[in-house]
Structures are given as C-alpha cells and as structure tokens.
Amino acid sequence: MTAAVVAETIHEARSKYRDITVTQVGERRCLLFNVHRGDRNQTCMMMNDRDQLVFDYTRMSFVGLLLQPEPESILVIGLGGGSIPMTFAELYPDAKIDVIEIDEAVVNVAEEYFYYSDTDNMKAHVDDGRPFIKRAGIRGETYDYIVLDAFSGDYIPEHMLTREFLEEVKTIMTEDSVLVANTFSTSRLYDHESVTYQRSFGEFYNFKLPTSGNRIIIATLNTLPPRGELVEASRRIAPSLEKFGISLTDYPRRLTTRVDWDMSRRELTDQYSPGNLLREN
Structure with missing residues (x-):
C-alpha cells in the first residue's frame, strides 16, 4: 500500500x-x-516548471484572447499567487498590467513564495477592486482585457457580483475590450449571476470544461463574434500559449450563448446581495 x-x-x-x-x-x-x-x-x-498553469480555471482565464488577441492594457482583479498576471506579462511584455489585491498579505506571499514581482509595466495595487474600477472610470481610463478573479475564501466578494458593479466595469471598457469573469458552474447563485450579466451586457459567452467546476463568463460591449472567427483566432494564437499548458484550439467549441439558467430569477444588486440569497432556504 x-x-x-x-x-x-x-x-x-x-x-x-x-x-x-x-x-x-x-x-x-x-x-x-x-x-x-x-x-x-x-x-x-x-517549482520545476513555473510557466505551467496548474488549474483549469487559470488556463481558462485566457479564453478572452480569442476576442482580443492583442491587449495593450490589462486589469486583473485578484492576485492569488500571481499566475495570471505573470503569464500575461510574458505573453505581452509591452502591455500595461494593473493587478488589484485587497489583502497586502497576499501580495507579500505572492512575492516571497510564488515569484511575483512588479515590473516597469506590471504593478500590484493594494486596493479593493470595485472602488479602483470606479475611480478609473471617472478618470476615463480603459482596459483592453479585464479579468475578474477575486475570491474571499468563501465565494466571490458579493459587492463584485451586482448589477451596479458590472455597470461600473463597463465604464472602463471600449468596443474592443473583453471581460473575463471567473465564477462557478454549480453555485446556488448561478441563475442569479447569469441573469445579472445578461441584463448588463446582453448576450455573453458561457465557457465550461468537464474537468472543472468553474465557469468563465466572457462579455463585451460589442456583438459577440461568430464561432468561426474564434476557431480561426485560436489557430493563430495557440502556439504562443502551449508552454503554459493552454490548449486554446479546444476552447471555441466549448463556448456557448445558450441560456441554461432560470431567466425569472432576480438579478443581484447592491440592495439584493448574494449574502442574503445564501441565507435563504
């Protein structure tokens, strides 16, 4: 044994x-x-292959490159060990990358144990993602690629799930921007989250893998491109992602706009929060 x-x-x-x-x-x-x-x-x-992305959800976070393959400005909400921003920095060394992490202790751990470090173009800001986004919108700043990957240990922070928050995110997007939100495929909030994103962005891509309990929501301010364009984009971009373990050519067939949620569910708002929903039985 x-x-x-x-x-x-x-x-x-x-x-x-x-x-x-x-x-x-x-x-x-x-x-x-x-x-x-x-x-x-x-x-x-x-530790013997630091480029390799271990988790499905981390690799899935790069699916937005099918829609925006040449981001010049990238915003990542939630640092963790820094795998996502560090991969972006290697792929796009000239891109401006802002990483927002509310917990300074997490930044310290990422630096000491996971080889994260700021560069001339990549900076970790100790801040709450929502007010950071609101201030950026007021200043007229925009990002080409936005990743929502904040996680409290229990769930996504509830103030980053609401309609009001998504409307603030839209203020830092252009017609060419893509929003990639990491959430969960089996959550009790699935229907509510889906309704909220749909009412804010209209049609969006839902991305799931059978090997992962995560789902990625891909949203834009523009009409979503047809699957054929995504397939062509995946073939162009895939070689640069192979060293990270990202099989981008497998992703387009997994993207769907099919409504698989209860559209009668109430949207999440600052007044009607996920915390309230989780206490309802």
Whole structure:
C-alpha cells in the first residue's frame, strides 16, 4: 500500500481578511485561504516548471484572447499567487498590467513564495477592486482585457457580483475590450449571476470544461463574434500559449450563448446581495 503524501506547510499567516497557508508536496507549491474550513487551493505552481498553469480555471482565464488577441492594457482583479498576471506579462511584455489585491498579505506571499514581482509595466495595487474600477472610470481610463478573479475564501466578494458593479466595469471598457469573469458552474447563485450579466451586457459567452467546476463568463460591449472567427483566432494564437499548458484550439467549441439558467430569477444588486440569497432556504 502506498503511503499518503502529506503536504508540508511552509508558511502560515492570518491577515485582516483571511487565514493564508502555503503548502508544498514535491515540486507542487500551493496557496490556500481559510484552510481550517476546508477551502481549496487558490494557486498552485510547479517549482520545476513555473510557466505551467496548474488549474483549469487559470488556463481558462485566457479564453478572452480569442476576442482580443492583442491587449495593450490589462486589469486583473485578484492576485492569488500571481499566475495570471505573470503569464500575461510574458505573453505581452509591452502591455500595461494593473493587478488589484485587497489583502497586502497576499501580495507579500505572492512575492516571497510564488515569484511575483512588479515590473516597469506590471504593478500590484493594494486596493479593493470595485472602488479602483470606479475611480478609473471617472478618470476615463480603459482596459483592453479585464479579468475578474477575486475570491474571499468563501465565494466571490458579493459587492463584485451586482448589477451596479458590472455597470461600473463597463465604464472602463471600449468596443474592443473583453471581460473575463471567473465564477462557478454549480453555485446556488448561478441563475442569479447569469441573469445579472445578461441584463448588463446582453448576450455573453458561457465557457465550461468537464474537468472543472468553474465557469468563465466572457462579455463585451460589442456583438459577440461568430464561432468561426474564434476557431480561426485560436489557430493563430495557440502556439504562443502551449508552454503554459493552454490548449486554446479546444476552447471555441466549448463556448456557448445558450441560456441554461432560470431567466425569472432576480438579478443581484447592491440592495439584493448574494449574502442574503445564501441565507435563504
């Protein structure tokens, strides 16, 4: 009988927002939030192949390149271990990349244990993503590629799920921008989230993989391109993503605009929040 492999804890900290743990098994190093409640890994990195993206959802976050293959400005809400912004920085070294992370302790862990560091073009801001976006909109700033990947340890922060928040996100988008939102395919909020995105953006792409419990919402201010264009784009871009483990040519057939949610569900607002919904039974 093979003995179970036990992860070694190499760092533990309690910030004002959460418990943070870094573990390692062999070459695999992982960041966890609120581990005492059984929450899952936020980021994992293979120390012998740091380019390789370990999780499906991380790789899925690059699906927006099918719609916006040449982003010059990128906004990532939620740092984790920094895999997403660091991959963007390698793919697009001249792009401006802003990373917003509310928890300074997470930034410190990403720097110390996951090789994240600011560069001339990439900067981590310790801030709440929503007011950062609101201020950017007031200043007239826009981004070509926006990733919503904030996670509290329990769920996506509820103030980043509402109609009002999505309307603020739209103020930093142009007709060429793409929004990529990481959420979950089995959440009790699935119908409510879907209705909220639909009412804010109209038709959007839903992206799921059978190997992942995550789903990615892809939204734009423009009419969504047809699948044929996405297939062609995937063939052009895929070679540059292979080293990261991203099989982009497999993605277009997984994108759908089919409504698979209850459209009668109430949209999420600042007054009608996910926290309220989760307490309703």
